[in-house]
Amino acid sequence: MLTKTLEQTYFVIDFDSTFTKVEGLDELAAISLAGQKNRDEVVGKIKELTDRGMAGELSFEQALQMRIELLSANREHVELLVDFLRGKVSDSFTRNKEFISEYRDQIYIVSSGFREFIEPIVTEMGVREDHVFANTFRFDEAGTIIGYDDTNVLSKNGGKVRLLQQLSLPGDVYVIGDGYTDYELRESGLANKFFAFTENIERQKVIEKADHIVTSLDEFLYLNNLSRSQSYPKSKLKVLLLENVHARAVEMFSREGFQVELLKGALDEDELIEKIKDVSILGIRSKTMVTKRVLENAPRLMVIGAFCIGTNQIDLATAEERGVAVFNAPYSNTRSVVEMAVGEMILLMRGIYEKSVKLHNGVWDKSANNSNEVRGKKIGMIGYGNIGIQLSVVAEALGMEVLFYDLVEKLPLSNARQCHTLEELLSQSDVVTLHVDGRKSNAMLIGEKEFSQMKDGVVFLNLSRGHVVDVKALANAIKSGKIRGAAVDVFPQEPKTNDEVFESELRGLPNVILTPHIGGSTEEAQASIGEFVPNKLLSYVNTGSTYGVVNFPEVTLPPLHDAHRLLHIHQNVPGVLSKVNGIFAKYGVNIVGQYLKTSEKIGYVITDVAKNYSKEIVQELKEIEETIKFRMLY
Numbered sequence: 001m002l003t004k005t006l007e008q009t010y011f012v013i014d015f016d017s018t019f020t021k022v023e024g025l026d027e028l029a030a031i032s033l034a035g036q037k038n039r040d041e042v043v044g045k046i047k048e049l050t051d052r053g054m055a056g057e058l059s060f061e062q063a064l065q066m067r068i069e070l071l072s073a074n075r076e077h078v079e080l081l082v083d084f085l086r087g088k089v090s091d092s093f094t095r096n097k098e099f100i101s102e103y104r105d106q107i108y109i110v111s112s113g114f115r116e117f118i119e120p121i122v123t124e125m126g127v128r129e130d131h132v133f134a135n136t137f138r139f140d141e142a143g144t145i146i147g148y149d150d151t152n153v154l155s156k157n158g159g160k161v162r163l164l165q166q167l168s169l170p171g172d173v174y175v176i177g178d179g180y181t182d183y184e185l186r187e188s189g190l191a192n193k194f195f196a197f198t199e200n201i202e203r204q205k206v207i208e209k210a211d212h213i214v215t216s217l218d219e220f221l222y223l224n225n226l227s228r229s230q231s232y233p234k235s236k237l238k239v240l241l242l243e244n245v246h247a248r249a250v251e252m253f254s255r256e257g258f259q260v261e262l263l264k265g266a267l268d269e270d271e272l273i274e275k276i277k278d279v280s281i282l283g284i285r286s287k288t289m290v291t292k293r294v295l296e297n298a299p300r301l302m303v304i305g306a307f308c309i310g311t312n313q314i315d316l317a318t319a320e321e322r323g324v325a326v327f328n329a330p331y332s333n334t335r336s337v338v339e340m341a342v343g344e345m346i347l348l349m350r351g352i353y354e355k356s357v358k359l360h361n362g363v364w365d366k367s368a369n370n371s372n373e374v375r376g377k378k379i380g381m382i383g384y385g386n387i388g389i390q391l392s393v394v395a396e397a398l399g400m401e402v403l404f405y406d407l408v409e410k411l412p413l414s415n416a417r418q419c420h421t422l423e424e425l426l427s428q429s430d431v432v433t434l435h436v437d438g439r440k441s442n443a444m445l446i447g448e449k450e451f452s453q454m455k456d457g458v459v460f461l462n463l464s465r466g467h468v469v470d471v472k473a474l475a476n477a478i479k480s481g482k483i484r485g486a487a488v489d490v491f492p493q494e495p496k497t498n499d500e501v502f503e504s505e506l507r508g509l510p511n512v513i514l515t516p517h518i519g520g521s522t523e524e525a526q527a528s529i530g531e532f533v534p535n536k537l538l539s540y541v542n543t544g545s546t547y548g549v550v551n552f553p554e555v556t557l558p559p560l561h562d563a564h565r566l567l568h569i570h571q572n573v574p575g576v577l578s579k580v581n582g583i584f585a586k587y588g589v590n591i592v593g594q595y596l597k598t599s600e601k602i603g604y605v606i607t608d609v610a611k612n613y614s615k616e617i618v619q620e621l622k623e624i625e626e627t628i629k630f631r632m633l634y
């Protein structure tokens, strides 16, 4: 993939904070002083000197001398450092190990750090040993570092420039680094371009001088059209995660090289419109409304992850029309909701919650009135989906009789019985619990009429969606005693963040457990969702596979072998596939595999092509009138 113009190009790469995420000398100080009282102070001083030297505020020679004087390390510490650095190679270098081996004759590591820890790391990554230039320590007989070889040009001010003069590379020189001394190579005229590398650290004074700022090696390779592990650098793609999704998600996206922003709360429509302009991947939970307007203002959006079960907060139809795939976690928090429903049902049947509130207020109310076992009682579930079914199993284990009502015919587990009408269920159940999905038509599913159809003294639970219940009618049914106890976890209007006040007619009513939409908020569920959803999103972004998608044609794709993958999303009207294939035929493209799936509105055609295709096809595919989105993977 190396273009002609770069055949004679040499890549001079810095080590500390570029090839690796950290500064070797700083880490060596930290390792050598482990357990000592003055560790933080000394390491702090060394770090400060490193930074000032790298930013060009202090002469390099001065900074090096002062740092080595502060250091009290030996050979064993250096070995420990090497082990540590193996885990600290910059992610984008790890991802592009192939580039390093492919261009090993053109890659030079030039560092003012020390060969003793640089060489093992970079050679393991494929760099030639004789292409590593760095300082060397001086040790005493006991193996303690007592200084450095001050005859090495790299220990001098302007050392990198002098070294490059000596190397006299016979072609263009591109320098990649994070420090001022790297820029000096460009300033001296010895390098043709300086790429400020900001994956690990950003130094303003260095960035200002750069020909290009690259946030990762992927971006450098993309910019120069060099072979790379990512067809498009992920460091140029933004991931916006809202509503405090699990830290695991942040870790997974960051490790892949995306720019990731995590916000604690939800955003309202206008705030989201402002934020989403340059976002490619959006992660939300149940509170962020992804409306038509939001989607219309999200030109780069590829995919949305609902880090929860419900997707009613997303305008799925508009997302589909705009070629934005939506994924969720359909069962990662199911068990958490079930456990909460069971616990609440028992607390309410026994009047435990009410008695506890009274006792907190000093009232001793020991009595058996209105306190019942759940054993032998009927639990009526409205909605027999993933949660309903699992609750049904647990309820039966508690000795309850299970009735359910669902819009569709369902296989009843064990002794559960499907009711033909909602009324049939309501009129018989001692506990009524809602587990329907949040589709619009379920708004006010349970109102005055439905409450009147329930048995007197019923226990009522809603852990599904707030808009499903007429809250005023529920409040009246509680006040009138029709309902003996209720647990409500979801509300038509919920605060966007923990800082907002919650308003509801249900506040202050007796024997009513109110919870802030925490049915799925357990550490187990969140950790599981935090991994499940990013896996789905990454699979879509990296391979095009839509297995488990909510609003899109579903395809599972084979891994890509020695081919490029062209992903074309288009309006589903007659003739588009023939236009796509017409372009392939016109340019004699060799198709290795082709997959097509359509929904009523859109078509998703994925074509794997042999790598030697003519690049004009990309533009032509984009220009097909019905194209909604197009991207490539390799």
Ligand SMILES: NC(=O)c1ccc[n+]([C@@H]2O[C@H](COP(=O)([O-])OP(=O)(O)OC[C@H]3O[C@@H](n4cnc5c(N)ncnc54)[C@H](O)[C@@H]3O)[C@@H](O)[C@H]2O)c1
Residues within 6 Å of the ligand: 309, 310, 311, 330, 333, 334, 337, 382, 383, 384, 385, 386, 387, 388, 405, 406, 407, 408, 435, 436, 437, 438, 442, 445, 463, 464, 465, 489, 490, 517, 518, 519, 520, 521
């Ligand atoms: N409180 C929380 O934190 C929390 C956590 C997870 C899920 N939820 C919510 O719980 C609900 C159920 O989740 P699930 O995973 O079981 O969903 P699901 O999609 O697996 O099941 C929903 C079931 O409800 C049925 N249904 C829909 N409308 C109905 C109606 N009007 N009458 C009867 N049946 C109807 C469907 O046919 C389906 O069988 C969803 O609304 C989800 O968003 C809440």
Ligand SMILES: O=C(O)[C@H](O)COP(=O)(O)O
Residues within 6 Å of the ligand: 285, 286, 287, 307, 308, 309, 310, 311, 333, 517, 518, 519, 520, 521
């Ligand atoms: O749909 C869901 O899974 C629940 O409502 C949980 O939503 P949350 O992630 O916003 O708590």
